[in-house]
Amino acid sequence: MVSLKKRTQAPNPNSLKPESRKRPKSKQEELEDYDDVCCEKCGSDQYPAELLLCDKCDRGFHIFCIRPILVAVPKGPWFCPYCANHNQVRGFPLVQTKILDFFRVQRSSQRTQSLNCYKKRKRTSGLVMLKKSRKLLPFNPSEDPVKRLEQMASLATALTVTGTEFSSELTFVPGMAQRSANRAVLERDGMQVLSKEDVETLTLCKNMMERGEWPPLMVVFDPREGFTVEADRYIRDLTIITEYVGDVDYLKNRQHDGGDSIMTLLTASNPLKSLVICPDKRSNIARFINGINNHTPGGKKKQNVKCLRFDVHGECRVLLIASRDIKKGERLYYDYNGSENEYPTEHFV
Incomplete structure (x- = not known):
């Protein structure tokens, strides 16, 4: 599973002129696009397979550096602690x-x-x-x-x-x-x-x-x-x-x-x-x-x-x-x- 990825809405290929269409990037090329991404917590760019990119701000975080720790790359969109707005867990009403x-x-x-x-x-x-x-x-x-x-x-x-x-x-x-x-x-x-x-x-x-x-x-x-x-x-x-x-x-x-x-x-x-x-x-x-x-x-x-x-x-x-x-x-x-x-x-x- 590739964790370094930027989820953006792709244009409709039918709306592009033939000369403007580009070959889809391979997973290796996608990783190379983010070779300079470092973890915001530890500052390291090592372990790229475990380095997540926030879908909102593009900042990188190792799954073992964020809190709470993640044990695997999550499926679907992921937002960093700064963008998730999880400031405080609201308790269920004691009713x-x-x-x-x-x-x-x-x-x-x-x-x-x-x-x-x-x-x-x-x-x-x-x-x-x-x-x-x-x-x-x-x-x-x-x-x-x-x-x-x-x-x-x-x-x-x-x-x-x-x-x-x-x-x-x-x-x-x-x-x-x-x-x-x-x-x-x-x-x-x-x-x-x-x-x-x-x-x-x-x-x-x-x-x-x-x-x-x-x-x-x-x-x-x-x-x-x-x-x-x-x-x-x-x-x-x-x-x-x-x-x-x-x-x-x-x-x-x-x-x-x-x-x-x-x-x-x-x-x-x-x-x-x-x-x-x-x-x-x-x-x-x-x-x-x-x-x-x-x-x-x-x-x-x-x-x-x-x-x-x-x-x-x-x-x-x-x-x-x-x-x-x-x-x-x-x-x-x-x-x-x-x-x-x-x-x-x-x-x-």
Whole structure:
């Protein structure tokens, strides 16, 4: 992908005289036109493939020099920080009715019967037994309803700013992969089947969210990392953080996609049947939990979430699960390229 490019409206070739028509420039010639462009931040003209030109002012910026950092050359028009006018992120109104409508929350103040069942089970199950059997735990919502509204509003803000529609499920849209393509049996080396009890726990988490009992997570904006997620209360090891959702597409259709949030869903023996999750149009809080390059100094130490794929009733699903106890205020990170290295991660924070 050529990043040094000036997007201008070309004249109608039919309106030009034959002698005035020019041969279209090659990509190499386009790059040579901008040989003197330097990054406004570091002053260097090195790494031209990662040097962006603003579509408004023509100033250059390395994708790893701008803030927030970009991990790949974006698709479509791009505007530098001086032209984007992103001075301050405007928060979503902290109005209960607007927030409940945004997330399509069921209007009920009562906790579900399944949540009460979980509380009884929790009192009769010791921590040692949970660790030994590696049973997953449901998230523990904040007791204060105002705090839960603040958490939901923070996610609504991030989704609104990025132009993303909220979704809590994998979505299958025309022109992309069909639901019938999502078959765990196609996984190249086999896929771990989520146990019946863990499926019940995952269902419990979804039911709680539908009733406004939100995970204790806050989406915040960081000048370096962009939108990122912090724990708003203590989260125990093995707690289900969220499911990774979005539009499902074939990997072959996304080989040159510049999105930095694409997630592997199915690695099939036949590469043409491999699937990915694309959260750029529809997603949930998983899109804003930062992947981290685990092969850089300090990467493993910062990681506190595992990204795992499971067979759930014959379909592939991706879960983000706490890999250790997480303190309140701690930012969430998971290893984005732990086993497959299919996407650019060298500039991850």
